[in-house]
Amino acid sequence: MTSWPAELYQKWFVVGRADRIGTKPVAAILLKQPIVLARVDGKNVVGYEDRCPHRQVPLSAGRIVDRTLQCAYHGWRFDPSGTLVELPGMPVGNCLPNVRARAIDVMENGGFVWARLERNNDTSIPPAIQSLADENRRFIWQSTWHAGAADILENVLDPLHTHFVHRGLIRFSATRRDTVASCSTTASGFTVDYKGNAQQSGLIYRLFESPREFERAHFYEPGSVQLDYGYRNGSRVRISIHVSPESSHRTNVFGTLHIDGRWAPAWAVRLFVWPLIRRVANQDRDILALQAANIRRFPERKDAVTPFDLVRRRIVARWDANFVDANGNSAYSETLMKL
Known part of the structure; x- marks a missing residue:
């Protein structure tokens, strides 16, 4: 089983759609850690570890009362910082015990709620993701x-599977063209x-696209990919995918489509x-489920990595905290392939 690097716990991940988080607590799991999200004050999203420190009942089973999250078992109430503010049944004049629900860092951006399990000095998500204009977003998906x-x-970044898994929708094998793919390191x-x-x-291009000026795929640490298409008519399409692992073999996937400079009302999209x-x-989703199931059948498997697998080692x-590159190369940087 893959062991995650420790620094992933300090990174920001998408954990929910902002429009699906209201004043009712919502449970989520990030890197095996159960968390709960809610708009305690009716506006801002806050996060906690999904357990009451009293008797370990999930706080996601509770409710919002007077700008606090109340546990469903004994009614203990916690403010947005996790501080205990009421213990029902405690005699008047007694001091509240020094007990807290563990707060989780969360932020709202681009239609999503992001969370990190451990705090560090990095307070931002990738700038290229933050800069996407909400008015250009055509759909949001989970x-x-x-x-x-x-x-x-890797699947999102890999074009060579599209001729088979998405045959006819994205590409046909019979119409492959020589394409130079080059990979370069960026700050993020x-x-x-x-x-x-x-x-x-494929059908999608023929129905909805036009000749491209450029085609790029960006990876932003730790778990975001953006497919970036610029067109000769000046328009631009960006498909952003964010992954948020619950476990080594169960992952929440979030996506958006942004369209700039082209007539494409949301209803038409x-x-x-x-x-x-x-x-x-x-x-x-289906081919990756087959892959994951077979990996569990062959846990000692070794991947064959070729010059056409530009991103595998980088990802x-x-x-994988135990990753060792037997070839001594972090990744291939350029190759000619037929797309």
């Missing part, structure tokens, strides 16, 4: 996949540039584009 986070991230991860493949052969994108996502190195 799902749970039975696969590991590293394998999902890495970027893969694809040159020589301005058009795709939901009606015409989203059904095809959802089908692509479900195809990835695994960030997500």
Whole structure:
């Protein structure tokens, strides 16, 4: 079983859609840690470890009372910082015990709630994610996949599976073109540039796209990928995917679609584009579930990594504390492939 690097616990992950978190507590799991989210004051999202320190009952089973989260068992109430503010049944004049519910750092950005389990000096999520304008967002999506986070991230970044898993929707094998893929390190991860493949052969491209000026895939630590398409007519499309692992083989996946400079009202995207994108996502979900199940059948498996697997080592190195590169290379940087 993969052991996560310690620094992941200090990183920000998406743990929920902001529009689905209100004044009723919502349970979530991040890196095996149960947490609870709620808008205790009706506005700002706060997070706690999902247990009452009194008798360990889940705080997600409680309710919001007078800007506090009340445990369902004995009615203990905690303010947004986790401080105990009421112990029902305690005689007047007694001092409250020095007991706290553990608060979890959370922030709201881009339609999502982000959380980190341990505090450090880094107070931000990737700037490229923060800079996405809400008015350009056409949909927001959430799902749970039975696969590991590293394998999902690689899947989103991997174009060579699209001819088979998404045959006809994204690409056809019979129409492959020579494409140069180059990978470069950035301040917050890495970027893969694809040159020589301005058009795709699949249905989605033919229905909704036009010739591309550039095609890039960005990885932002720890668990965000952005597929970035710039078009010759000046428009731009960005698909952002965020992974949030519950365990080594169960991961919450969140996504958005942003469109700049092109007529694409949200209702039209939901009606015409989203059904095809959802089908692509479900195809990835299903193939990754097969992969994850087989990895558990063959726990000692060793991956074959070729020059065409540009991102595999870079992803695994960030997500597996026991990763050792037998070849002595962190990753390949450039290759010619047929897309």
